Amino acid sequence: MCLVLVAVERPYRVVVAKPGLDGHDRGAKVIARALRDAGFEVIYTGLHQTPEQVVAAVVQEDADAVGLSLLSGAHMTLVPRVLEELAKADMDDILVIVGGIIPEDDIGRLKDLGVAAVFTPGTPLPTIASWLEKALDQREEGLASI
Numbered sequence: 001m002c003l004v005l006v007a008v009e010r011p012y013r014v015v016v017a018k019p020g021l022d023g024h025d026r027g028a029k030v031i032a033r034a035l036r037d038a039g040f041e042v043i044y045t046g047l048h049q050t051p052e053q054v055v056a057a058v059v060q061e062d063a064d065a066v067g068l069s070l071l072s073g074a075h076m077t078l079v080p081r082v083l084e085e086l087a088k089a090d091m092d093d094i095l096v097i098v099g100g101i102i103p104e105d106d107i108g109r110l111k112d113l114g115v116a117a118v119f120t121p122g123t124p125l126p127t128i129a130s131w132l133e134k135a136l137d138q139r140e141e142g143l144a145s146i
Contacts, residue, residue: 011040013061013062013065014041014066016043019054019078020048020072020078021074022047023047027071035132058086064139066086066094075100079115096116097117
């Protein structure tokens with residue numbers, strides 16, 4: 001008997017989350033819809049999520065990436081907590097992107113912590129979707145060679 005494994009192509013799964021007490025979710029909803037329209041499978045967690053809830057959604061949905069939308073200024077508190085929770089869940093290979101009102105000085109700090117990309121207001125939606133698809137494709141190619 002010969003067993004043949006065939007790669008199954010599936011859309012990438014992305015959790016879009018609003019951690020913290022920020023109640024402004026229009027941007028997160030716009031991003032979620034743009035990613036969906038670009039072919040991603042998108043799970044939007046809704047408002048007021050704790051870092052633990054965000055990571056639970058990532059685990060439960062078997063997500064490839066998580067997008068964190070932050071407008072409150074709490075990004076240097078909440079993003080590191082999400083990254084810590086991902087590491088605790090042995091999910092630190094999940095691609096983490098951040099969007100929202102992020103001061104230029106903090107972008108490098110977030111990337112040093114492990115954030116793959118930071119998108120600020122005005123970034124064209126197709127740019128975000130194509131960047132994410134390319135980054136996930138590269139990650140998949142890297143995993144396939146292991």
